[in-house]
Amino acid sequence: MNIKRDIGFAVVGLAILAFAVQRIGWEAVLGVIKVVRIGLPIILAISFVRLTLQTKSWSVALQLDGIRASVRELMFIRLASQGIGYLTILGPAASEPMKISLLRNHPGSSHAASATTATLVDTGVYWFSSGLIGIAGCLSAGVLLAGNRSSMVSMAMLAALFITAMFFMLRPRSPLTALADALGRRCPAWLREGARMDAAVREFASRHPSAVRTMFLLDLTCQALLATEVITILICLKHPLHASTLLGLEAANRMVRILGGWMPARIGTDESGAAAAFVAFGLPATSGLALALTRRTRDLLACLIGLTWLAWRRLSGGNSPAPSARSLPV
Numbered sequence: 001m002n003i004k005r006d007i008g009f010a011v012v013g014l015a016i017l018a019f020a021v022q023r024i025g026w027e028a029v030l031g032v033i034k035v036v037r038i039g040l041p042i043i044l045a046i047s048f049v050r051l052t053l054q055t056k057s058w059s060v061a062l063q064l065d066g067i068r069a070s071v072r073e074l075m076f077i078r079l080a081s082q083g084i085g086y087l088t089i090l091g092p093a094a095s096e097p098m099k100i101s102l103l104r105n106h107p108g109s110s111h112a113a114s115a116t117t118a119t120l121v122d123t124g125v126y127w128f129s130s131g132l133i134g135i136a137g138c139l140s141a142g143v144l145l146a147g148n149r150s151s152m153v154s155m156a157m158l159a160a161l162f163i164t165a166m167f168f169m170l171r172p173r174s175p176l177t178a179l180a181d182a183l184g185r186r187c188p189a190w191l192r193e194g195a196r197m198d199a200a201v202r203e204f205a206s207r208h209p210s211a212v213r214t215m216f217l218l219d220l221t222c223q224a225l226l227a228t229e230v231i232t233i234l235i236c237l238k239h240p241l242h243a244s245t246l247l248g249l250e251a252a253n254r255m256v257r258i259l260g261g262w263m264p265a266r267i268g269t270d271e272s273g274a275a276a277a278f279v280a281f282g283l284p285a286t287s288g289l290a291l292a293l294t295r296r297t298r299d300l301l302a303c304l305i306g307l308t309w310l311a312w313r314r315l316s317g318g319n320s321p322a323p324s325a326r327s328l329p330v
Contacts, residue, residue, distance in 0.1 A: 016268030020275055020289070028286045035290045036297065039236045043229050043294050047302070050225040051075055057125065057218040061118035064208050067103065077102045079306030086265055086303050096123060102310075117200045124201060125212060128169055129219035130254065131162040133227075137251025138162070140244040144281060158255045172206070174198040226250065233291045237284075245281050252277035270296060 021029055055074045062069060069077075077099055085095030096119065103115040138159035145152055168175055176195035180187045205212050227246050230253075234241055253274065260269030271292040278288030 016272050020272040024285050032286050032290045035236050036294045039232050039294050042232045043298055046225050046228050047298050050222045053218045053222050057215040058122040060211050060215055061122045064211055065118045076309045079302050080310040083303035083306035089262055117204050120201045121204050125215045126219045129223050131166045133223045134162045134251050134254045135159055137247040141248035141251050144244055144248055237287050
């Protein structure tokens with residue numbers, strides 16, 4: 001049933017992509033491919049730097065819980081988990097558990113809880129930095145799209161979503177814990193476990209404020225590198241650069257990723273959403289398509305590298321960690 005569902009979603013995505021390409025025009029799409037060839041090497045280099053910084057942030061959290069793994073090994077683990085998430089519905093729901101699983105020596109390892117907490121802290125800090133850029137982008141988009149009521153409403157709703165999520169992330173007491181306590185004995189086991197993990201993440205952050213600040217700065221740099229990808233495409237297409245436009249496009253791209261999360265590889269939604277976002281900001285739809293196709297090529301390459309490494313690891317070592325990963329006793 002899951003295979004049929006995934007195939008059905010993929011067909012819908014391809015139909016959306018075909019519709020977007022038809023509206024833009026095949027001749028314009030062929031011109032976009034030339035831009036992709038020029039911008040792709042630059043975006044690949046930017047992505048490698050961003051991957052390194054993200055992995056360093058994750059490594060900081062893991063080391064605080066006594067887990068030592070090389071940055072190289074963690075980069076492959078991240079690529080493999082992202083590859084799994086990229087090809088499935090609701091990617092983070094698959095990629096985050098995969099990262100934790102690949103860090104364990106074996107099921108029931110004494111390091112499993114530490115890996116889970118540190119990984120969730122890293123993910124939470126990254127989402128927080130992303131939320132800040134999202135809010136700034138929504139404010140910029142609201143100013144630029146002041147004459148378009150529907151677009152302003154969309155940006156306001158997205159900003160409210162970011163602000164609400166960040167408000168709950170910053171609260172010292174977990175809302176899940178409060179809910180679990182309120183339900184008492186009627187609280188389901190999965191909610192109780194979620195509350196326990198949420199409390200562990202908040203306790204970790206409160207015990208290591210300096211490390212969290214370091215992770216935040218690394219992740220904020222990653223957000224700047226994401227904006228640099230947009231700058232690269234705009235320069236290749238010889239469009240003017242404006243900070244408000246860049247922030248607005250990044251906010252729109254985040255909304256597209258959120259709304260397209262139910263689609264495997266977000267096929268069709270990334271391309272059509274990016275094209276629509278560029279048009280909303282007075283830029284050609286082909287520019288948005290060029291950005292989406294360049295990023296998709298980058299993502300597919302990263303997915304190939306990650307899944308190839310994962311297959312090699314399974315064939316060479318079964319479920320045991322790769323040779324370069326080492327864990328110290330807690």
